[in-house]
Amino acid sequence: MTEIELHPGRPFCSAETLNRIARQQGLCLAIAQAAVFDEICRAVPLPQAIEKDLVDAYRSRENLDADADLEQFLTAKGWQQEDFLYFATKAERLQRFQRLMFAEEVELRFLASKADLDQIHYSLIRLSDGDLAFELHQRLLENEDSFKELAARYSEGDERDSGGLIGPVSLSQAHPVLVEKLRISQPGQLWAPFFLVNIWVILRLDHWQGSRLDDSTRQILLEDLFSDWLQKRVEHLLRGEEPPPLPGHVLTQDLDQPGG
Structure with missing residues (x-):
């Protein structure tokens, strides 16, 4: 009978018992995710110098300057040296896995996600009285009142508390009809009142902050791509299927050389 150890050298339970515990306590997902992380870490090599620096940094964070301290730490954790290295x-x-696997997909994901990444500021007044909506719109055109003043006084939505101001929010968070209009607006453009669902709306685009594919955004997209990939691979495992093998020829590329 195969026995499972929670602490090295101390049998805890049989594999059959652990399977039952995993099912009943909802641990199968966590185990499948852990298995994928383990698979990745075994497949992605590191240069010796980088590996040593990471180990030294970990020891420093845990105040494990002396080898005796490290041994005591490992014993307390129930770890072996390979666990510490992991x-x-x-x-x-x-991180290297994400870059090696998904770097070429980042730009496509960026373009597909731009509506979620772009940030907009716009102003809104919502009114049930259409005649009043057109009157307020005319007053705005003639600069008789500010948008903020009219929104605070007349708007029937939560935006009255902010003087009609909404944002910064991603474009995709707005109602589809608003998105259509905001997408083709110029900053400062005021739309004539239009009826939306059950209320009249006066809309103005204030500012459009377009997203850029900088290092920060690139890392966010890499993590999104990895998350999608991880979910699919975990689903394979939970269905009892063999997931596709990791592409070894990709994962052994040298990221530490120029152009890597």
Whole structure:
């Protein structure tokens, strides 16, 4: 009978018992995710110098300057040396995996996600009285009153508390009809009142902050791509299917050389 150990050298339960516990306590998802992380970390190599720096940094964070301190730490954790190496280098290996696997997909994801990444500021007044809506619109055109003043006084939505101002929010968060109009608006453009669902709306685009594919955005998109990939791979495992093998020829590319 195969026995499972929670602490090295101390049998805890049989594999059959652990399977039952995993099912009944909802641990199967976590185990499947852990299996994928383990698979990645075993597949992604690190240069010796980088691996040593990561191990030294981990020891420093845990105040494990002396070897005796390290041994005591491992004993308390129930770890072996390979476990320590795993945790010290896991984040770096996962980051390298993301770059090696998904770097070429980032630009496509960026273009597809631009509506979620772009930030907009716009102003809104909602009114049930159409005649009043057109009157207020005319007053705005003639600069008789400010949008903020009219929204605070007349708007029937929550935006009255902010003087009609909404944002910064992603474009995709707005109602589809508003998105259509905002997408083709110029900053400062005021739309004539229009009826939306059950209320009249006066709309103005104040500012459009377009997203850029900088390092920060690139990392967010890499993590999104990895998350999607991870979910699919975990689903394979939970269905009892063999997931596709990791592309070894991709994962062994040298990221530390110029152009890598």
